[in-house]
Amino acid sequence: xxxxxxxxxxxxxxxxxxxxxxxxxxxxxxxxxxxxxxxxxxxxxxxxxxxxxxxxxxxxxxxxxxxxxxxxxxxxxxxxxxxxxxxxxxxxxxxxxxxxxxxxxxxxxxxxxxxxxxxxxxxxxxxxxxxxxxxxxxxxxxxxxxxxxxxxxxxxxxxxxxxxxxxxxxxxxxxxxxxxxxxxxxxxxxxx
Numbered sequence: 222x223x224x225x226x227x228x229x230x231x232x233x234x235x236x237x238x239x240x241x242x243x244x245x246x247x248x249x250x251x252x253x254x255x256x257x258x259x260x261x262x263x264x265x266x267x268x269x270x271x272x273x274x275x276x277x278x279x280x281x282x283x284x285x286x287x288x289x290x291x292x293x294x295x296x297x298x299x300x301x302x303x304x305x306x307x308x309x310x311x312x313x314x315x316x317x318x319x320x321x322x323x324x325x326x327x328x329x330x331x332x333x334x335x336x337x338x339x340x341x342x343x344x345x346x347x348x349x350x351x352x353x354x355x356x357x358x359x360x361x362x363x364x365x366x367x368x369x370x371x372x373x374x375x376x377x378x379x380x381x382x383x384x385x386x387x388x389x390x391x392x393x394x395x396x397x398x399x400x401x402x403x404x405x406x407x408x409x410x411x412x413x
Contacts, residue, residue, distance in 0.1 A: 234277030246360035258379035280352040328354015377401025
C-alpha cells in the first residue's frame with residue numbers, strides 16, 4: 222500500500238513541477254515557470270505544494286508552515302537573482318548572498334549514503350530549515366564553484382530558467398531539450 226501511495230506522490234509531483242534540471246537549486250527556481258512571459262506561473266502557492274516538491278526532491282519534511290513557505294520563496298528568488306547575475310558574469314547582489322548564506326548556516330542536514338545513493342538526513346527539530354539549508358548550500362556551490370561560468374538562462378520562449386551548460390562546446394541554449402528545446406523546434410517546423 223505504501224509503495225503505491227509513494228508512486229502516486231511522485232507521479233503527481235512530475236505532473237506539477239519541472240524536475241528535469243540536474244542542479245537541485247535551479248530545479249527549485251523552476252517552481253515558477255514562464256518567468257520571461259507576461260504572467261509567471263507560481264507553482265508553490267501553498268505549504269502542501271511545497272511539501273510535495275520537497276518530497277520529489279528527496280527532502281521529505283512532515284509539515285510546512287505558511288511562514289516557512291514564505292521564507293522558502295524568499296530563498297528561491299534570491300537563488301534565481303544570484304543565478305541571473307552569475308549567468309551575466311556579474312556578482313550576485315550582497316543581499317541575495319546574505320539570504321543564501323543565512324539559509325545554509327541555519328540548516329543542519331547530514332549527508333548519507335544509502336543503497337548506493339546520496340541522501341539527506343533532516344533533523345526532527347527543524348526539517349524545513351534543514352531542507353532549505355540543502356537548497357542554499359547547493360546554490361552556493363554551483364554559483365560560486367568552478368562551473369559558475371557554465372551557468373546560463375534558457376532561451377526558450379518565456380522561460381528564462383537557469384541551467385548548467387555541461388555540453389562539450391558550452392553552446393546549449395535551453396534548460397531542457399525535452400521541454401523548451403522541443404517547443405522551439407516545433408515552432409520552427411510549424412513556420413515552414
